[in-house]
Amino acid sequence: MTADLKPIDLDILGTLLNSNGQPVQLDFFLQEFRATQKSVDHSLERLIRHGCVIERDMHTIRLIQAGLGVWKDYLQHTLPKQSRRSVEVYQTTASTQDRVKAQANQSVVIFADEQTAGRGRLGRQWLAPKGVGLLFSMTHKLPRDRPDSIDRVSFLTAVALAQAIERITGHGPVQIRWPNDIYVNQRKLAGILVETVQPRGAANATAVIGIGINVGLTRDHLAEMPAELRSRVTSFAMLGWPIDRLHIAEKVIAQIDRNLHSPDVSSLVDEWRSRNLHREQTLKLKSNGQTISGTVIDLDPDHGLIVRRDTGEIVHLPAATTSVLDS
């Protein structure tokens, strides 16, 4: 923990984050944490010194934004044990994906406020103006006896994102555009990039899971972005969900780890089915350079999307090499 942040500061921050921008009564803190007004004031001062923006009047306290300076301590304090990794937070980096790859032999999650070379699937760019995206990459060590495919990790992560966003916002269902785009109201809210690396000297490979979530993106930001994104992208802000990036990070990471370690993959396939944006749709897909037209039937957790081609043939299309072509 940073030398001068105390556990009570992080507990107070947790309560403020959970209230999603609503004011919390000072009395609540006094009772809940058996604190004095003076100690609450000191906690707020320390949080503000670490970049938090907090509004305070006689009786209430409201978090406007959690500063980057508290992210590391807060996540290390709050995440459940199986999600505990070393946490790094950067103002700017080329791509969190590359930073994690460089230390994929450790258990780590790396955040950036801004990326100068953020990338998406299939060599695409990932654009997010500074300060408005929740951008991070994390390691997931693939079990040696069952080296999970990119397909399995992608679908478990996509379901986790949808579940966590539904839980935080009360909105549902959040949809999954196979393999790993998260959609709300027919627009993309988040994307997932899964890559694998073989750390030097390690017996098993590690998946590097990269997540980009549009949180504070506004129409003004979109006006500065490429025209083709404008009608396709949404954000927490545009959807009227005033939720802090740190709160989303906490809930999303915990849910990803729950799903990745769940022994019940078939019930998570059910969770995917109920959120599948392409249910029984006829689609055009590009797989290994070939254009395929067919109807989406189901998901094979380890071998991708199951599609009935117009020719009648059933094919399994892996996430790593397939993309859905826009109709």
Ligand code: BTN
């Ligand atoms: C996609 O939609 O194609 C996937 C987008 C993944 C973007 C995230 S942002 C954090 C991490 N770092 C990157 O360079 N990419 C991923």
